[in-house]
Amino acid sequence: MGFENSSRHGFLPGKNNRCRKQLGEILTSEEVESVSDEDLFSSHWKSDFSVLTRSPPLDGGNTPCSNPESTVSSPLTASPWGQPSPYAKSPWIYRTGGEAEEVKNGLIGSLIREEGHVYSLATAGDLLYTGSESKNITIWKKFQEFQGFKSSSGLVKAIVVFQKKIFTGHQDGKIRVWRFSGEGKRNQTHKRTGSLPATRDLLKKAINPKNYMVIGRKRMVPWIRHYDAVSCLSVDSDLGLLYSGSWDKTWKVWRISNSECLESVHGHDDAVNSIEIAFGLVFTGSADGTVKAWRRELVGRATQHLLVETMLSEDHAVTSLAINRKGSSIYAGSSDGLVRFWERRNHFMAYGGVLRGHKQAVLCLASAGNLVMSGSADKSICIWRREIAGDHIWVSVLTGHNGPVKCLAVEKDDGAAELSDERWILYSGSLDRSVKIWRISDFGPMGTKRGDTSEKYFKSIKL
Numbered sequence: 001m002g003f004e005n006s007s008r009h010g011f012l013p014g015k016n017n018r019c020r021k022q023l024g025e026i027l028t029s030e031e032v033e034s035v036s037d038e039d040l041f042s043s044h045w046k047s048d049f050s051v052l053t054r055s056p057p058l059d060g061g062n063t064p065c066s067n068p069e070s071t072v073s074s075p076l077t078a079s080p081w082g083q084p085s086p087y088a089k090s091p092w093i094y095r096t097g098g099e100a101e102e103v104k105n106g107l108i109g110s111l112i113r114e115e116g117h118v119y120s121l122a123t124a125g126d127l128l129y130t131g132s133e134s135k136n137i138t139i140w141k142k143f144q145e146f147q148g149f150k151s152s153s154g155l156v157k158a159i160v161v162f163q164k165k166i167f168t169g170h171q172d173g174k175i176r177v178w179r180f181s182g183e184g185k186r187n188q189t190h191k192r193t194g195s196l197p198a199t200r201d202l203l204k205k206a207i208n209p210k211n212y213m214v215i216g217r218k219r220m221v222p223w224i225r226h227y228d229a230v231s232c233l234s235v236d237s238d239l240g241l242l243y244s245g246s247w248d249k250t251w252k253v254w255r256i257s258n259s260e261c262l263e264s265v266h267g268h269d270d271a272v273n274s275i276e277i278a279f280g281l282v283f284t285g286s287a288d289g290t291v292k293a294w295r296r297e298l299v300g301r302a303t304q305h306l307l308v309e310t311m312l313s314e315d316h317a318v319t320s321l322a323i324n325r326k327g328s329s330i331y332a333g334s335s336d337g338l339v340r341f342w343e344r345r346n347h348f349m350a351y352g353g354v355l356r357g358h359k360q361a362v363l364c365l366a367s368a369g370n371l372v373m374s375g376s377a378d379k380s381i382c383i384w385r386r387e388i389a390g391d392h393i394w395v396s397v398l399t400g401h402n403g404p405v406k407c408l409a410v411e412k413d414d415g416a417a418e419l420s421d422e423r424w425i426l427y428s429g430s431l432d433r434s435v436k437i438w439r440i441s442d443f444g445p446m447g448t449k450r451g452d453t454s455e456k457y458f459k460s461i462k463l
Helices: 023-029 199-207
Strands: 106-112 118-124 127-132 136-141 144-150 156-162 165-170 175-181 189-196 212-215 219-222 230-236 241-246 251-255 260-265 272-278 281-286 290-299 302-313 318-324 329-334 338-345 348-356 362-368 371-376 381-386 392-398 405-412 423-430 434-441
Touching: 118 165, 118 405, 118 423, 118 434, 127 156, 136 156, 144 189, 156 241, 165 189, 165 230, 199 219, 241 272, 260 302, 281 302, 281 318, 290 318, 329 348, 329 362, 329 371, 338 362, 338 371, 348 392, 371 405, 371 423, 392 434
Parallel strands: 118 156, 156 230, 230 272, 272 318, 318 362, 362 405
Antiparallel strands: 106 434, 118 127, 127 136, 136 144, 156 165, 165 175, 175 189, 212 219, 230 241, 241 251, 251 260, 272 281, 281 290, 290 302, 318 329, 329 338, 338 348, 362 371, 371 381, 381 392, 405 423, 423 434
């Protein structure tokens, strides 16, 4: 089994570093952020939230697909997922009476704000965080707007919550850090505490030419900084590490306690679209069509991430990854509309098969309990249930969005009445500028078996 060393500092410049930025250039080009009252705003607008008294039809097989097939282009020019929606504006909302608790399976309601397309979601306790192209992060509580905060620039492409800290990844290549305070008090607030990399760390690295990496033909930048959109974030809660992936083809490791960038890995030939941590490994999915597994190991006196195996290599971009810890599985969605999965068997990850349910690109994935959910450019959400034997049963298709489904988040439904039937609340963000809220269960309406495992092969990686 071959191992590949990851570069801690990217490509190091030689003696001729005439292309290196001057320190003054970095100080002027780098936005030095400070916390001010303008960075925080409180939202008192009412949400367009509605409740359905019954579940709408879940038959999504005849849903029209008006947008063209997704194509993959270089993230350094333009991302196919970051372009404005090709769908026309559709001001709509469900407005019927009833209580949310009456909905057994299906749509509960919709959250709509005229702030642009919804690109990111995250849940923490009873709070829902939504990020959009408006640069604002809106916080919802019990289906009503609770608070919000804004960044000075950069569309919000990723959100992750760790303890009382909220990390947001932006189009401008920055990771901004926010802190939630006042839990249990009347004046609950979110305040920005800084950005990654911290300005002090950037200044330290800028002094030494060895801390630069070459991008393009003549440009050089400090290795601790993303120079293109931050597309994904993930947290290793056991080690207190934050992982960030970017369109600049790198992913970085940050120590949360002191905001230090520990490592930068150039492991893909195109944008890193998704990153997940599970089973002692780091999994990355890229627009270059690969899914790779990495292990953090001690190399000399420092720790580095070494490439363990390339799990998938295809012509279609890998857009998203999701981990199912209950079933010890990892799922990868691609621009060809397929969801591939691997299962942990003893000390190996084995390829399990393909889930077919979408007509266009899979843009996002989520998993909870025995369920895996996929959102697509065809405007639908497919739900599968993993059986004990490892087969996947198609449960249902959720329809209702008027644009591609860009992000998903799921949490346990604490109000579930039947203990034997695990229920979940699923949030879906779309390029139709809305967030829809669904109630789903492990034993919802049954569909046909769509898990294609007839072409199984077992490509394993050691853990």
